[in-house]
Amino acid sequence: MTDVLPAPSQTSAELAAAFGRLCEAQPMLIGMALAGDAIPGMRPDLVLHAGPPITWEGMTSAMRAAVCGGLVFEGRCATVEEAEALAGSGTISFAPAHDHQAAGAMAGIITASMPVFIVEEHISGLRAYVTINEGLGKALRFGANGPEVTERLRWIRDEFYPLISRALELAGPMDLKQAIAEALRRGDEVHNRNKAATSQFFRDIALALVATGAPHEKLEKALRFIAGNDHFFLSLSIAHAKAVSLYVEALGKGDIVTVMAGNGVEVGIRVASLGKRWFTAPASVANVKFFDGHSEDEATPTMGDSYITESIGLGAFALAAAPAISSFIGGTVEELIARSERMRDITVGEHSYFRIPALGYRGVPSGIDVRKVVSTGIQPLINTGIASRIPGVGQIGAGVQQIPMGCFVAAQAELDRIG
Amino acid sequence: MTDVLPAPSQTSAELAAAFGRLCEAQPMLIGMALAGDAIPGMRPDLVLHAGPPITWEGMTSAMRAAVCGGLVFEGRCATVEEAEALAGSGTISFAPAHDHQAAGAMAGIITASMPVFIVEEHISGLRAYVTINEGLGKALRFGANGPEVTERLRWIRDEFYPLISRALELAGPMDLKQAIAEALRRGDEVHNRNKAATSQFFRDIALALVATGAPHEKLEKALRFIAGNDHFFLSLSIAHAKAVSLYVEALGKGDIVTVMAGNGVEVGIRVASLGKRWFTAPASVANVKFFDGHSEDEATPTMGDSYITESIGLGAFALAAAPAISSFIGGTVEELIARSERMRDITVGEHSYFRIPALGYRGVPSGIDVRKVVSTGIQPLINTGIASRIPGVGQIGAGVQQIPMGCFVAAQAELDRIG
Numbered sequence A, B: 001m002t003d004v005l006p007a008p009s010q011t012s013a014e015l016a017a018a019f020g021r022l023c024e025a026q027p028m029l030i031g032m033a034l035a036g037d038a039i040p041g042m043r044p045d046l047v048l049h050a051g052p053p054i055t056w057e058g059m060t061s062a063m064r065a066a067v068c069g070g071l072v073f074e075g076r077c078a079t080v081e082e083a084e085a086l087a088g089s090g091t092i093s094f095a096p097a098h099d100h101q102a103a104g105a106m107a108g109i110i111t112a113s114m115p116v117f118i119v120e121e122h123i124s125g126l127r128a129y130v131t132i133n134e135g136l137g138k139a140l141r142f143g144a145n146g147p148e149v150t151e152r153l154r155w156i157r158d159e160f161y162p163l164i165s166r167a168l169e170l171a172g173p174m175d176l177k178q179a180i181a182e183a184l185r186r187g188d189e190v191h192n193r194n195k196a197a198t199s200q201f202f203r204d205i206a207l208a209l210v211a212t213g214a215p216h217e218k219l220e221k222a223l224r225f226i227a228g229n230d231h232f233f234l235s236l237s238i239a240h241a242k243a244v245s246l247y248v249e250a251l252g253k254g255d256i257v258t259v260m261a262g263n264g265v266e267v268g269i270r271v272a273s274l275g276k277r278w279f280t281a282p283a284s285v286a287n288v289k290f291f292d293g294h295s296e297d298e299a300t301p302t303m304g305d306s307y308i309t310e311s312i313g314l315g316a317f318a319l320a321a322a323p324a325i326s327s328f329i330g331g332t333v334e335e336l337i338a339r340s341e342r343m344r345d346i347t348v349g350e351h352s353y354f355r356i357p358a359l360g361y362r363g364v365p366s367g368i369d370v371r372k373v374v375s376t377g378i379q380p381l382i383n384t385g386i387a388s389r390i391p392g393v394g395q396i397g398a399g400v401q402q403i404p405m406g407c408f409v410a411a412q413a414e415l416d417r418i419g
Helices: A015-024 A059-075 A080-087 A146-173 A176-184 A193-209 A215-225 A232-251 A315-320 A323-329 A331-347 A370-376 A404-418 B013-024 B061-073 B080-087 B147-171 B176-184 B193-212 B218-229 B235-253 B315-321 B321-328 B334-345 B371-375 B405-418
Strands: A027-035 A046-047 A093-096 A115-121 A127-131 A257-263 A268-271 A279-282 A288-290 A347-356 A363-366 A381-387 A394-404 B028-034 B046-049 B093-096 B117-119 B126-133 B257-263 B264-270 B281-284 B288-290 B347-356 B363-370 B383-386 B395-402
Touching: A027 A146, A027 A176, A027 A370, A046 A059, A046 B315, A059 A080, A059 A370, A059 B147, A080 B193, A093 B117, A115 A232, A115 B080, A127 A232, A127 B383, A146 A215, A146 B371, A193 A215, A193 A232, A193 B193, A193 B218, A215 B281, A215 B321, A232 A257, A232 B334, A257 B334, A257 B371, A268 A404, A279 A404, A288 A347, A288 A381, A315 A323, A315 A331, A315 A363, A315 A381, A323 A331, A323 A394, A323 B147, A331 A347, A331 A363, A331 A370, A331 A381, A331 B046, B013 B235, B013 B347, B013 B363, B028 B061, B028 B147, B028 B176, B028 B235, B061 B080, B080 B235, B093 B218, B117 B147, B117 B235, B126 B235, B147 B193, B176 B193, B176 B235, B176 B347, B193 B218, B193 B235, B193 B321, B218 B371, B235 B257, B257 B363, B288 B383, B315 B321, B315 B334, B315 B347, B315 B363, B315 B383, B321 B334, B321 B395, B334 B347, B334 B371, B334 B383, B363 B371
Parallel strands: A046 A093, B046 B093
Antiparallel strands: A027 A115, A115 A127, A257 A268, A268 A279, A288 A394, A347 A363, A381 A394, B028 B117, B117 B126, B257 B264, B264 B281, B288 B395, B347 B363, B383 B395
């Protein structure tokens, strides 16, 4: 399966304990709230973003555009130009979503009045937060910020969210772990392919939505919004992975990766035994299938918090579950599966619950071992969408990329230092 | 892939034309009606059943029980005992559903006031009919016929059917070919595993159901009925295959199988070049995984019209698309896929539209060539459920069985005779 001998496995009780938490975590979707009411430390003047810390000045154009779109949505400014001035004025603070138990796809912008799904890890009670996926095309997470985007975000907040929130109350907690396990049996890797997972979620939420007794036209609009976006479940997959990650991180032991995320300039990782510290390296663009009319020159380097799904063994680590993704991200099915299977050389073990029928029900490779990455030289794969550098354009490609080795070298240096 | 050399392919234009029709057929779900209003030749005193022709006296206990349940449902009798007397009185006629452009799972009983889905092959306008799947457990198709079954059938006719029928009018024709192709990408083989296909159908019908403006409690009950039955789509898969089969059969040429079906006593096939004639052999039980507490002694031999799905390359011919089915029907994933792939030796070619991502997007083996079956000695596989011989018990197992060689030997003898 590989031509590189894996490094000797770490067998410490700490590593096993961290990996055990990764497998045993039980993330449940328990409801929704506005970000400002739910996310710890969230406030009107704070904007959360994807990846490791970055200043307004340092941000890519796509992330800046998304920040501005968020401020316009909040009603803090009337225009994008005013928002740029406000964002750079010092009034607004910026912080990684990951520092606030949250995570977001692509630019990952979260402002105070955005509604968020709340996913609670059942054993620990730890909670993760994520915004609603807006759909493909012009979306804030890709740096689009025109009137269409603002209008959709406001509809989500003012109409969609109250309805879904009420439906979730009626439905009761939803078991995301079970939903993801079933989606793996239905051809999703639950990062860049969420078709089956979205279809399942649609079924569950539709029953609850009808039970709310809301007017038919409101029900229909809400249902069409979900049905029209095959990536709707991505938000829940991210929040699920973040909840797992929080549970592993809370152990405070084990040299396994808890977070991988990019801000478009740098990619950063976190390690269970090293807490909330970021270990970063420059972000890049590689191995991407660009949509017609777009090229690498226009691409924003690795950006987004959704690689938290790979941190727990999904996404690019589970490509064998989702052969049909090859038509979306490029490459032959055989190549993609072979690359994905190589992740077994840098992980602690096979997930006990997330299994792939086509591989004779082997578990997905889970728990990225920092020391194995460094010793084998095999970089973790991530499935990713690519945002244009040009504000307002949105997604221009997708593919399988790698987390830079520099992140792992930096983390291992710290592990060696504290010995 | 096999240790038996395949027979030389027939290359006649007729065979190619029949196979071409099999691949190009475009079955669309266009609506619903009551069987007596829609199925050609249907009348109150006619009961349609699965498989080749059989008399009341010759039927298995499971099929008799289903016939009686049908007559009670129709209000022709108050009790099952009265229904037995009526069924044997000579007043009631029996005919294969396949002789009336219809097909049914397991016992396959269709009576005049049962609602049916109408699936039209778009190029030819030929129509196929199938009843609504009642769900697992005590269901008429498995020979259950108590008050619970009657009540459910009447709710289906009186409440569910009018609502679904109205929703289908609003939705417009649904492309079943596209739906099945997508389900193959989501882990279904669309015979014994219909989870993804049902989930997709739920999404489409839910949007249309809400658009009917029907009262919320009726909507919710209808949606829960579909959501609660992972096999709901099976009816549509059967009708889809029957519509394809009618289109191939209408060509009147090509030695490929158009129908494979069992009545619990005999299994019969039809061949495109031989029209509507049945070629039969005794039915048997083999290779079945029985549910706990049940055994072969209690099993009804091969019964049902659903093997029409295998006739077009789905079901047991497409196991590589549905590795997760192994937990339902037994056997390792590798064994099941290897057996399924062997069907390439007895088929005309690869389906041009139904493709399996995990096999590098190869088409499913389609168009069973009678002469290849006989010359290779490889019997077509079928995925099947097993009904108890004991009336009222229902399903007691599932597995991969084979269509008896005798059917193909008889058909080839006729082909040789007419030369």
